[in-house]
Amino acid sequence: MPKTLSKSKARVNPARELVFGDLWEYDPAPETADPKMKKKYDLFINGAFVPAKSGKYFPTINPANETKIADIALADAVDVDAACKVGQKAHTTVWGKMPGRERGKYLYRIARLLQDHAREFAIAETLDGGKPIKESRDFDVPMAAAHFFYHAGWADKLEFLSPGRQLAPHGVVGQVIPWNFPLLMLAWKIAPALAAGNCVVLKPAETTSITALKFGEICQEAGLPNGVVNIVSGAGETGAAVINHPLITKVAFTGSTEVGKLIMRSLAGTEKKMTMELGGKAANIVFDDAPLDQAVEGIVNGIFFNQGHVCCAGSRLLVQESVAEEVLAKLKRRMSVLRVGDPMDKNTDIGAINSREQLIKITELVKSGVAEGAELHQSACKLPARGFFFRPTVFTNVSMSHRIAREEIFGPVLSILTFRTPEEAVEKANNTAYGLSAGVWTDKGSRILKMSTLLKAGVVWANTYNKFDPTSPFGGYKESGFGREGGKQGLLDYLKVC
């Protein structure tokens, strides 16, 4: 019986493939505008660029070719102390007292300036972080400006956030952001903090400080009062100095669950408020009635967007058994036309891995997948000789106990699992320490609503993936963190409710 089945299948489905060859190659289309970057970046404290007291600098490199771009000042506890003190002063003397409608004007000005400088910010982001120029140009920078516009509108309407309650800003907030969306994460943090009347000490990620420090230039151009925004670059120790500083009343962190736990431990017993946006291992669930080509597009967008350096990446694909084979075939075909390479090329779909350290981590987890018996599929594209690159990778025959199905890889690596019934899909999707996001693909509206209540994830996307909007709160369940960013809920986290 199985024999005839496979025979009839072979007759209906003979091995034919399409040729995605070199008949019509795209010539290089590099973005060439001037990013207006400096060779040396100092700390942005009290409205001015100042060297670190220690005089130390660290290099930042372009991950696409491993060459040094600039030297970045390394802040230590002394610099952080200075930043917190001027932040406190700015809050008590200027920013905290300023009427909301006046604060709103500054935020609008910042938003417009980001738009004015959009192209140079996009290029700087791509050079420093490795993401494709089309993503920094079409997503990161416009979305960062959108967050400032949205929160500018809130600045004079805070009383409507929580009617009947008194609201007050926290004071100086300490913010530590990751390297995957350097400017956008800065906007997610700074825009609501300023709208609510707080001052800010922000530490960008070690490998991606440039757009944060360029943002200091925007603050100057906008005439923002001195000390309202302070940017202290550095590594983990600098971040620890920020969150542990006694003047800091609220800590907002986006990054790995591992570091989030360390921060929570060190803040236990203090009065500091916290919001944590941590890791994820999202399930992207495809039912057999889904429009499969669009689902495949969503799978690609879910895992290969920003080289998979996305906390809400759809890194576990749960596909209904009856369509698993077809989805895999379509996915492989789609992957064969993805263009991996120079992030500055406008036709590049997948750019460089952010750092050597991250590349090593991805490589190690992929090896563990092979060693544990999962089947590896990689697209056959050519990779540049220099720089940190990783092929788009898909694993089949993955089981729930494999490391690649449990740990956050934070790279372009997808694990495919199958399910038979909706109940099994929910069970597998929720069987994880994380709960940041999930995707559901089906033609049946009622199933979408039901799944969205059953999935323990902060965001559930239906028939789409990786969609963001400043009005929509974003945040996690379980070890993916707590607190929300964006929308009314995110703004409320920057206010004391009395």
Next chain:
Amino acid sequence: MPISQTSVSLRRLFDEVGTVDQVGIEERVAKYATRSLKKKSKVFGLRLAVTMVDLTTLEGKDTPGKVASLCQKALVPHDMGDIPSTAAVCVYPSMVRHARKHVGGTQVKIASVATAFPSGQAPLKTRLAEVRAAVSDGADEIDMVINRGAFLSGEFGMMQDEIATVVEACGKATLKVILEVSELETYDNIRAASFLAMRVIRPNDFIKTSTGKTSSNATLGNNQVMLEAIRDHYLATGVPIAMKPAGGIRTAKQALQFLIAVKETLGDGWLNNRRYRFGASALLNDLVRQLEKERTGAYQAPWNFSEATEGY
């Protein structure tokens, strides 16, 4: 109840061939528009597009003289720059014999719309007679319209049978089946109608978006739906079907975006004029204009291009 019969048969068809998510497919095609073509790849794309044009005139006021100049333009799109001739000229059946005098025996094919174009609202006998007349006058290719009324009322058998009889009437002529996508309205319907047509036509016969006579015509979205249907049909049966978007493609930039869709959906096998065509008229001069810009480094004045239709 005829209405519930319709919805049942449509539902069965959708279940079989699968559905299309409108938001998703429009996001996919938006990515084609962000591809950036430079230098050699741009020239290659533009020249390829020229060879794919079915240079069209379908007007009540067409005359043998108009068709003669159309044929001349198809053979030699420009007097400089070594620009290739187009794939075909596309005319009404009464003009086929006039076109034949000018392009007969050349590599430019004669395509003729038939089957009571554009509405198709004539008795089948009349439509078939029109096809036979066009073929016997020398048409190499026939562009037919499907019976949209039959499709929308769920009479798929009738719609398919009519296509099959037109295939017979064509003899050796290539057939292009116009779905008239704007009257089918939804992507689900376009996908379903594509499959119904593909199952009764021959390898390298075409499915085609539109007549150009309704409000909306070829878009990247409905082009993509049809390309994906062709891909799925090919992978399942081995029968390669060709594709022709028509109407509304007026600029070289648009044409390149359509070709990028072909490259990334069907691959190299469809990047030629046996498998892909543009039904267009104004497009040809914009392609020539861009090629001349690449060759000479400057845009030429519009009056340097023959048959230019825009005002200057």
